[in-house]
Amino acid sequence: MRFNLTRGVVLTIYAVIILVPLAVVFFGSFKTTPELFDSPFGLPSSISFDNYDTVLNEQNLSQAFLNSVLVTCSSVALTLFIGSLAAYATARIPGWPGWLIFGFLVLGMTVPAQANMIPQYALFNQLGLLDSRIGLVIINVVVGLPVAVFILGGFMKTLPREAYEASSLDGAGPLRTYWSIVLPMSKPSLAATAIFLFVIQWNDLLYPLLFISSDSKKTIPLALLDFQGQFLTDYPLLFTGVVIASLPMAITYVLLQRYFVAGITAGAVKG
Structure with a gap:
């Protein structure tokens, strides 16, 4: 029981370490530079694909x-x-x-x-x-x-x-x-x-x-x-x-x- 609990805690910590940077990168792709520095871990204020248009075309x-x-x-x-x-x-x-x-x-x-x-x-x-x-x-x-x-x-x-x-x-x-x-x-x-x-x-x-x-x-x-x-x-x-x-x-x-x-x-x- 103690082993399963310890394993669960370790796996949870590992998942957080992996998922948090992924979330920052994904949601950051919808933000502007001021918004990203103001709230790096927050959700974007609006969903805009301007960055994708700029990256792919310009x-x-x-x-x-x-x-x-x-x-x-x-x-x-x-x-x-x-x-x-x-x-x-x-x-x-x-x-x-x-x-x-x-x-x-x-x-x-x-x-x-x-x-x-x-x-x-x-x-x-x-x-x-x-x-x-x-x-x-x-x-x-x-x-x-x-x-x-x-x-x-x-x-x-x-x-x-x-x-x-x-x-x-x-x-x-x-x-x-x-x-x-x-x-x-x-x-x-x-x-x-x-x-x-x-x-x-x-x-x-x-x-x-x-x-x-x-x-x-x-x-x-x-x-x-x-x-x-x-x-x-x-x-x-x-x-x-x-x-x-x-x-x-x-x-x-x-x-x-x-x-x-x-x-x-x-x-x-x-x-």
């Missing part, structure tokens, strides 16, 4: 939003495709060679992104990929692949061997088995990986800041920096941009939460 955040959608969705789709193929290959290779290849593929997770910035910039400069959305997609795929292989490979190694053997007896080749057997069984793990990659790549500021210089190709995290000046920050507009930037992540999680919960628990016990 501040050109709509273009940054479109850039983020194109770059992130393309990056996640390519990473899942390539990562699932690599994970499937390591899962099908028996014994230590499969684990050795798996370990080599996920080795990239141990290298900090900052350690590769200078050689990556020099390489992309030589290839003419600076200040381009394609360059961002490529770097996102390269950085996200070790994570995708780690999550998907760990799950695919728990799939029963009988499924592979039954598919082979039916005359299916490796690619047919991958498409018809492995991918449908891996939906929870694919959804969990997709959400994880989407959040990381949607919020990424390092690589857009390093590679993008044109205003028309900025992503949302990079565009939000324009709301912060050296001596003055327009917090209502900044909060509005944060709300808009957070919507795709919230919608993605709501749509895939059933698979996400199953994905993070899949593989805990080998089937």
Whole structure:
């Protein structure tokens, strides 16, 4: 009884810590700057979408939003495709060679992104990929692949061997088995990986800041920096941009939460 009470108190405090800043940002997006500083925790005196109109039209955040959608969705789709193929290959290779290849593929997770910035910039400069959305997609795929292989490979190694053997007896080749057997069984793990990659790549500021210089190709995290000046920050507009930037992540999680919960628990016990 005492344990349940303590847990309830801790969870309540944690929920308040999370919800209060979210409420301040959300309601602050409907306020003016004087109203926000006068009553940061209060409700707005009136519901006005002037800040959203300013952010989307005058501040050109709509273009940054479109850039983020194109770059992130393309990056996640390519990473899942390539990562699932690599994970499937390591899962099908028996014994230590499969684990050795798996370990080599996920080795990239141990290298900090900052350690590769200078050689990556020099390489992309030589290839003419600076200040381009394609360059961002490529770097996102390269950085996200070790994570995708780690999550998907760990799950695919728990799939029963009988499924592979039954598919082979039916005359299916490796690619047919991958498409018809492995991918449908891996939906929870694919959804969990997709959400994880989407959040990381949607919020990424390092690589857009390093590679993008044109205003028309900025992503949302990079565009939000324009709301912060050296001596003055327009917090209502900044909060509005944060709300808009957070919507795709919230919608993605709501749509895939059933698979996400199953994905993070899949593989805990080998089937």
